[in-house]
Structures are given as C-alpha cells and as structure tokens.
Amino acid sequence: MKKKVFEKLNILFNECLRVKIDDADKFVIFSDAHLGNGGYQDDFKQNSELFASILQKYYLPRNYTLILNGDIEELYKFRFKKIVTAWQNIFQIFDEFRSRGRLYKIFGNHDYTLSRRNYKGHNIGLMEGIRLEYENNPIFIYHGHQTANRLEDYNRFSSLFGRFILNPIGYKNMTLNADNLSKFKTEKIAYEFASGNKIISILGHTHRPLFESHSKIDSLKFLIENLMLELNGDDGSNQLNLVEKIKMHKKELDILYSQKKEKYRRSGLYNDKILAPCLFNSGSVIGKRGATGIEIRKGKIALVYWFDQNRSSRFMDYDSVRIKRLSKSNFYRAILKKDNLKNIFLRIRLLT
Numbered sequence: 035m036k037k038k039v040f041e042k043l044n045i046l047f048n049e050c051l052r053v054k055i056d057d058a059d060k061f062v063i064f065s066d067a068h069l070g071n072g073g074y075q076d077d078f079k080q081n082s083e084l085f086a087s088i089l090q091k092y093y094l095p096r097n098y099t100l101i102l103n104g105d106i107e108e109l110y111k112f113r114f115k116k117i118v119t120a121w122q123n124i125f126q127i128f129d130e131f132r133s134r135g136r137l138y139k140i141f142g143n144h145d146y147t148l149s150r151r152n153y154k155g156h157n158i159g160l161m162e163g164i165r166l167e168y169e170n171n172p173i174f175i176y177h178g179h180q181t182a183n184r185l186e187d188y189n190r191f192s193s194l195f196g197r198f199i200l201n202p203i204g205y206k207n208m209t210l211n212a213d214n215l216s217k218f219k220t221e222k223i224a225y226e227f228a229s230g231n232k233i234i235s236i237l238g239h240t241h242r243p244l245f246e247s248h249s250k251i252d253s254l255k256f257l258i259e260n261l262m263l264e265l266n267g268d269d270g271s272n273q274l275n276l277v278e279k280i281k282m283h284k285k286e287l288d289i290l291y292s293q294k295k296e297k298y299r300r301s302g303l304y305n306d307k308i309l310a311p312c313l314f315n316s317g318s319v320i321g322k323r324g325a326t327g328i329e330i331r332k333g334k335i336a337l338v339y340w341f342d343q344n345r346s347s348r349f350m351d352y353d354s355v356r357i358k359r360l361s362k363s364n365f366y367r368a369i370l371k372k373d374n375l376k377n378i379f380l381r382i383r384l385l386t
C-alpha cells in the first residue's frame with residue numbers, strides 16, 4: 035500500500051509543472067475553502083468576506099501569485115452550478131489573478147471531479163500539483179489526498195453519500211471531521227516522501243497548519259523550552275519579561291491540551307528522530323475565527339493567519355507575533371511563523 039502511494043507521489047513529483055522562482059517572486063497558498071451553495075450548510079460562508087477582501091485588497095495589488103491547493107469547491111455536498119452561482123465574486127477574483135497569469139489551481143479530493151469533466155472552462159489549467167524551484171531546491175505543492183489509496187471509489191461514494199443522504203438531513207462537516215487517523219497517516223507519508231527526497235512539501239487536506247513539520251502544539255513546546263533556557267542564562271535583567279512570556283505561552287498550551295480535538299493535541303513527532311523541517315500545511319480558509327495560508331516572498335516562507343477582529347482578538351496582544359491591519363477593514367494578518375528558505379533546505383540536508 036505504502037509502496038503504491040510513493041510510486042504515485044513520485045510520478046506526480048516528476049511530471050508536474052516546474053516553475054523557477056527567485057527572491058523577487060511572491061506566492062500565497064490557500065487550500066480547503068470548501069465553497070458551497072451559500073446556505074447554512076456552507077462551511078465557507080462565515081469567512082467569505084474575509085477571503086474575498088484579502089485576495090482582492092491585499093494579495094492582488096501586491097502582485098502575488100495565488101496558488102489554490104485543493105478542496106476549493108465542495109463538490110461532495112453541492113453541485114458545481116450552485117457553487118458558481120453562490121460565489122460569483124470569488125470566482126471573479128480568481129479570474130483576475132488568472133488573467134494576469136498569476137493563478138495556479140490544484141485539485142483536491144472534494145473538487146476532484148473538476149479534473150474529470152468539463153465545467154465550461156472552469157477547470158482550464160487545473161492541475162494535480164506544482165513544483166516551485168528555488169535555486170534548484172524543489173518546493174512540491176499538492177493537496178495531500180494522494181497519500182490514501184482508491185480515491186476514485188472513495189470520492190464517488192462519499193460524493194453521492196454526502197449530497198443525497200447526509201446533506202438533506204442537515205449533517206454538516208461530514209468529511210471535514212473524517213477520521214483523524216487518516217489525517218495522521220497523510221502527514222506521516224507526506225513527511226517520509228519529503229524528507230526522503232530532501233525537498234519541501236506543502237499540503238492542505240488535513241486542515242491542520244504545519245510549519246517545518248511542526249504543529250502549533252510542537253511550536254509552543256519548543257518556544258517555552260527556549261524561553262526556559264534563556265531564563266537560565268539571564269542575569270536577572272530580563273527575568274520579568276521572560277516569565278510573562280512563558281506564562282502566556284503555557285496558558286495557550288494548556289488551552290490546546292484541554293480541547294477535545296485530537297488534531298490539536300497530537301504532537302507532530304512521527305518518530306523519535308529530530309524532525310527535518312520539510313513538511314508544511316496551509317491549514318484551511320474555513321477556520322472558526324479566520325483563515326490560514328502560506329506565503330513565499332523574498333526567499334522566505336511564512337505561515338500567516340488572517341482573522342476578523344470582531345470574532346477574534348487572540349493575536350492582538352501577543353508581542354511575539356507581528357500583526358498588520360488590512361486598511362479600512364476589521365481584518366488582520368498575523369505572521370505566525372517565518373523562516374529563510376536557504377536555511378530550511380540546509381537543515382533538511384543536515385537532518386535527512
């Protein structure tokens with residue numbers, strides 16, 4: 035089973051489009067928007083204004099290239115026609131990127147059928163993956179459902195099941211809550227593929243943001259440990275400040291541990307070795323309070339979080355996180371993590 039998946043990923047890795055990039059290029063990667071019919075069962079609805087605003091008012095005027103990394107349309111639950119009608123404004127924005135030659139659209143499992151049938155031009159240029167080549171270092175971007183076998187059967191079945199059985203009785207989020215074990219498998223296999231090839235991979239699919247193979251919980255643990263080391267070496271002049279920071283991050287960690295959701299609690303440690311920083315995940319556009327995405331700019335990669343101040347103020351008073359307001363709006367962008375690509379590739383080579 036695993037061998038087959040690796041063969042599949044190898045073919046995709048070798049045959050997908052390659053785009054050479056340098057420090058002047060700017061990319062933003064979003065996945066898992068799950069656009070629906072605009073009704074109450076539409077998971078995209080609550081972040082639709084946020085998503086439209088940041089694309090139109092932030093990324094488009096700043097000349098970013100938009101990479102949509104799968105599960106943009108929710109075709110398990112809704113017909114494509116309904117989705118296009120409900121979210122004309124979003125498709126118009128995609129078209130604006132496309133007409134400037136700055137859109138790459140990758141399919142996932144929820145919008146897989148777009149790759150199989152003609153949808154009046156909506157699937158022109160649709161692809162399964164892409165490679166950004168940064169100084170001959172590949173950044174391999176694909177949705178991530180390829181880590182499981184028999185997608186076609188699964189897809190056709192769950193599509194019908196969702197649209198005709200679960201959806202009419204009002205069952206929301208059925209595929210989003212799909213078992214956590216398979217999400218863990220996705221990360222594990224994708225990690226092995228990326229580290230084995232000494233490349234960076236950027237996924238979606240699990241809705242769990244990852245940066246340098248670390249989940250939020252891992253990052254917090256490392257952050258606290260580092261602050262503890264700093265505290266040990268401190269002559270007392272910075273003690274109060276360090277103690278405050280440790281308390282703050284500890285509190286956040288406790289909150290994560292108290293949540294029932296396995297995806298937050300689980301540590302990203304797939305084996306007992308030090309993790310190579312090769313696996314990234316853009317999270318999703320449909321987070322409860324906002325959207326996460328990955329930016330590549332000036333030779334750096336960043337995990338960003340866009341949120342509506344009216345719904346979340348959790349990053350407003352964190353001095354460790356840089357926050358920027360989208361002008362004349364309630365939307366804010368927080369850089370959760372940021373690192374240098376050259377540095378990351380060096381560490382990947384050292385650790386694999």
Ligand SMILES: [Mn+2]
Nearest residue numbers: 105142143239
């Ligand atoms: Mn998916």
